[in-house]
Amino acid sequence: MRSGAVTVHRAPEHGQLGEHRILSVLGEGGQGTVYLGEAPGGLRVAIKVLHRKLAADPETRRRFLREAEVAARVAAFCTARIIGTGLVGEQPYIVSEYVPGPSLDELVKRDGPRRGSGLERLAVSTLTALASIHAAGVVHRDFKPANVILGPEGPVVIDFGIARAFDHVTTNTQVTGTPSYMSPEQFANRPLTPASDMFSWAGSMVFAATGHSAFPGSAIPVILHGILNGEPKVSGVPEPLRPLVLACLAKDPAVRPSADQVLRALTGGGPLPRPYNQHEITNASGRSRRRRSKGAVLAVAAGGAALLVTAGVLVVPSWLSGRETPALAQGNQPSAAQPSPPAVAMPLSSSVAKPLKSPSTKPSRSPSVKPSRSPSTKPSRSASAKPSRSSSVQPVQPESPSARVRPGATLDLGALPVVALDDRFAGGASGGYVTYQPFSGEDLPDVTVGNGRFRGTGTEPYFGLMAGGRALASDQAVSVVTIGSFAETGKQEDSVFVGWIKDDSDYATAWYNNTRGTTGFDVRVNGEFLDVADQIPATLQPGDRLAVLLTGETLTSYAEHAGTWRRLYTTSIAGALTTAEVRSRFRYGFGLRATTGTITVTGMEGRSARP
Numbered sequence: 001m002r003s004g005a006v007t008v009h010r011a012p013e014h015g016q017l018g019e020h021r022i023l024s025v026l027g028e029g030g031q032g033t034v035y036l037g038e039a040p041g042g043l044r045v046a047i048k049v050l051h052r053k054l055a056a057d058p059e060t061r062r063r064f065l066r067e068a069e070v071a072a073r074v075a076a077f078c079t080a081r082i083i084g085t086g087l088v089g090e091q092p093y094i095v096s097e098y099v100p101g102p103s104l105d106e107l108v109k110r111d112g113p114r115r116g117s118g119l120e121r122l123a124v125s126t127l128t129a130l131a132s133i134h135a136a137g138v139v140h141r142d143f144k145p146a147n148v149i150l151g152p153e154g155p156v157v158i159d160f161g162i163a164r165a166f167d168h169v170t171t172n173t174q175v176t177g178t179p180s181y182m183s184p185e186q187f188a189n190r191p192l193t194p195a196s197d198m199f200s201w202a203g204s205m206v207f208a209a210t211g212h213s214a215f216p217g218s219a220i221p222v223i224l225h226g227i228l229n230g231e232p233k234v235s236g237v238p239e240p241l242r243p244l245v246l247a248c249l250a251k252d253p254a255v256r257p258s259a260d261q262v263l264r265a266l267t268g269g270g271p272l273p274r275p276y277n278q279h280e281i282t283n284a285s286g287r288s289r290r291r292r293s294k295g296a297v298l299a300v301a302a303g304g305a306a307l308l309v310t311a312g313v314l315v316v317p318s319w320l321s322g323r324e325t326p327a328l329a330q331g332n333q334p335s336a337a338q339p340s341p342p343a344v345a346m347p348l349s350s351s352v353a354k355p356l357k358s359p360s361t362k363p364s365r366s367p368s369v370k371p372s373r374s375p376s377t378k379p380s381r382s383a384s385a386k387p388s389r390s391s392s393v394q395p396v397q398p399e400s401p402s403a404r405v406r407p408g409a410t411l412d413l414g415a416l417p418v419v420a421l422d423d424r425f426a427g428g429a430s431g432g433y434v435t436y437q438p439f440s441g442e443d444l445p446d447v448t449v450g451n452g453r454f455r456g457t458g459t460e461p462y463f464g465l466m467a468g469g470r471a472l473a474s475d476q477a478v479s480v481v482t483i484g485s486f487a488e489t490g491k492q493e494d495s496v497f498v499g500w501i502k503d504d505s506d507y508a509t510a511w512y513n514n515t516r517g518t519t520g521f522d523v524r525v526n527g528e529f530l531d532v533a534d535q536i537p538a539t540l541q542p543g544d545r546l547a548v549l550l551t552g553e554t555l556t557s558y559a560e561h562a563g564t565w566r567r568l569y570t571t572s573i574a575g576a577l578t579t580a581e582v583r584s585r586f587r588y589g590f591g592l593r594a595t596t597g598t599i600t601v602t603g604m605e606g607r608s609a610r611p
Helices: 058-071 104-111 116-135 162-169 194-210 220-229 241-248 259-266 295-311
Strands: 020-029 032-038 044-050 082-088 091-097 148-151 154-157 343-346 418-423 434-436 446-450 453-458 462-471 476-485 494-501 507-513 518-525 545-551 554-561 564-572 587-594 597-608
Touching: 020 044, 044 058, 058 082, 058 091, 104 148, 104 194, 116 154, 116 194, 116 241, 116 259, 194 241, 194 259, 241 259, 418 462, 453 462, 453 476, 453 587, 462 494, 462 597, 476 494, 476 587, 494 545, 494 597, 507 545, 507 554, 507 587, 518 554, 518 564, 587 597
Parallel strands: none
Antiparallel strands: 020 032, 032 044, 044 091, 082 091, 082 343, 148 154, 418 597, 434 462, 446 453, 453 597, 462 587, 476 545, 476 597, 494 507, 494 587, 507 518, 545 554, 554 564
């Protein structure tokens, strides 16, 4: 955060937040208030407290703290470091590094455009910040001149990733962001990738170099039309920055260069590669999913923009939102504060999800079923017995509406009482698995089972999906895998999968990639991948559990750490497992994939609402 020259004539609502004494109000916006605080050792911090209206929603509170936890993983290269989180009453807050100084927006409006080495340093610093943010699996989502602070040690990027926490409280007639610096895909309500930040970065650099936006206009409809359909105004941007800015302002996010690529080109590492295409989404299965940017997307975006303007509900909910109150000078002291609930500080690793208390959530230890082998079954490289893909499993009827399980913020395994599979990999007592090879270019892992571990290893890239001995008999079910260890090689693939597997061309899984610290879904039908939700940041450790819950036409992934489950992500699977006949061909299972090295799991559990 920054300091300013105009005093806010209002006492801070809070005199103390956790261990931090509140000195002044730095600013206010639609999402809450930013305070200048001081730690016992004298360190000054910026503390962002969520507005009471938004904090009344438990999901918003959870997301707010979760996004802060994710943002805290960003390396502090030209970014304002996240220090911690806490609660005051029901209002969560985030404590971050305080950076005194004007924003880029203020500086350009006061002193004019940046020139020469000052502009180059600004570009390099902000690209370094975005590269660091993206390397942590975070998308800033609200990069703009107001979120770049010109501090005493150079430019610093603030408020990265937090805007995501408010996605679910906006509607399809609302867009989150500052219009002049938003990417076309933000108006189309599409999932955002680092490419969106690169568009916003380029627009901010145009403003820094010229004093006007890349798509100038005095009214929102004009700005939106320019972003969606017009050519950017970059004539005042000097070389060598201009061609890099133009590349980042491409309408198609798939052809924008990455922060790393632009940084290398700007600092003498050579020209940008063509075509760029670096924003293909490569998930844990190695499948590239280039972000489609069809004309229909822009048409939808244009229609959405018209709706926003007509309804008058364009939302600009960045933290200070352009309506911020000028900040107090850094040295000012607060006047008497009004009474407020005590603040409770929490470590960044804390989850707002409450631990499950029901004893029924503990997995049972029923023996695994070993089905007979079928001649049609593909050979397995597992040391254990190999189950059949037999059609002897009888289809079941859909459950009654009264028995429906709903995905929530936490996972209650007790709501799915029928244990189909509970395997602790005790050698000969382990349930048999058929191992499938999804990609011919990758080996199956060498597998050993026993002593409480299922171990997959290889000296070449490998990927194996292990289908257990029990079929999916319900459209309300959960698959759970316990992580033993990762390869920890730092290579591209170091991934665990869990879900339901038919064969090498048909499976529905959630996955976690340890190298990238991301999680997502792979749903494949007849060899074709469904277009499911994009990957998101996550952190799992040995001993944690990864689960995927099936509820009708929806998959929801969960992670358990220290006995507490938290929801990760939800996606529609478009009826892929809707009918009993189709489900009967899928079996509870898991997968291991690595570039090289060894991955182990220590448990596999499958549950459903009915046999």
